[in-house]
Amino acid sequence: MKNYIINNHNEIRIIFFIFFLLFFVLLEKLYPKKNNINIISIRYINNFILFFLNTILIKFLLPLMVIIFSIYTENSNFGLFNILNINIFISLIISLILFDLTIYLQHYLFHKITIFWKFHRVHHADTDLDVSTGLRFHPVEILISMFIKLIFISIIGPPMIAVLIFEIILNTSSMFNHSNINIPDRIDFFIRKLIITPNMHRIHHSNKSKNQNKNFGFNLSIWDNIFRTYKFYDNNKLDKLTIGVREFKSKNQLWVHRILVQPFK
Numbered sequence: 001m002k003n004y005i006i007n008n009h010n011e012i013r014i015i016f017f018i019f020f021l022l023f024f025v026l027l028e029k030l031y032p033k034k035n036n037i038n039i040i041s042i043r044y045i046n047n048f049i050l051f052f053l054n055t056i057l058i059k060f061l062l063p064l065m066v067i068i069f070s071i072y073t074e075n076s077n078f079g080l081f082n083i084l085n086i087n088i089f090i091s092l093i094i095s096l097i098l099f100d101l102t103i104y105l106q107h108y109l110f111h112k113i114t115i116f117w118k119f120h121r122v123h124h125a126d127t128d129l130d131v132s133t134g135l136r137f138h139p140v141e142i143l144i145s146m147f148i149k150l151i152f153i154s155i156i157g158p159p160m161i162a163v164l165i166f167e168i169i170l171n172t173s174s175m176f177n178h179s180n181i182n183i184p185d186r187i188d189f190f191i192r193k194l195i196i197t198p199n200m201h202r203i204h205h206s207n208k209s210k211n212q213n214k215n216f217g218f219n220l221s222i223w224d225n226i227f228r229t230y231k232f233y234d235n236n237k238l239d240k241l242t243i244g245v246r247e248f249k250s251k252n253q254l255w256v257h258r259i260l261v262q263p264f265k
């Protein structure tokens with residue numbers, strides 16, 4: 001079983017990715033929050049081109065992926081959980097929770113440190129929100145994030161399966177919380193008790209900095225509650241928000257070659 005996962009972890013991730021991508025795109029079509037979002041648009045196509053460029057970059061430039069690295073730490077008894085030899089189920093659950101906290105803190109730093117923000121701003125410069133926004137990140141942000149994950153793995157030593165599950169969860173939650181799915185307030189109320197909803201994350205993508213500094217969570221909503229960065233608007237108020245950043249609001253900024261140089265402007 002473990003060897004099967006080690007040999008096929010890329011295929012497993014791709015299958016989950018394609019399944020959830022199609023699932024969320026279908027929900028966006030059936031229950032759109034905003035009706036004017038078009039799949040055949042410059043914005044949508046360029047977001048996907050950027051995503052495929054990133055995928056190629058990581059595949060070829062960074063063979064030391066997080067999952068491979070976690071197999072290495074597991075085999076060489078490196079990292080806290082491997083040294084303490086904790087039960088696999090307990091270390092799996094704790095690893096997933098700590099991983100999510102790490103991503104919350106990473107997101108916080110991407111907003112607070114100027115040089116990081118310039119790369120993360122590329123993601124915020126999207127003028128609408130849908131699944132394609134959840135895949136739109138500058139390659140430098142992906143590399144910084146990869147580096148932070150490698151540090152996390154070397155300190156904590158999570159089981160390989162936890163890293164694989166977390167990568168799938170992170171990818172799926174990013175597509176979900178950016179999606180253009182209309183979730184009624186009364187249903188959203190229950191979902192956001194546990195996980196970040198598109199409505200919660202929409203506030204974070206408003207062009208006002210007081211809103212951008214709220215709702216940093218990507219998956220679990222507890223971190224925003226604990227660190228007092230939680231904010232919520234109902235659907236009426238959400239519809240009045242302007243999405244994007246003030247610096248890059250023109251339509252020609254949506255092309256991939258312009259997106260890539262935005263941090264240097």
Ligand SMILES: [Zn+2]
Nearest residue numbers: 107120124204
């Ligand atoms: Zn952000």
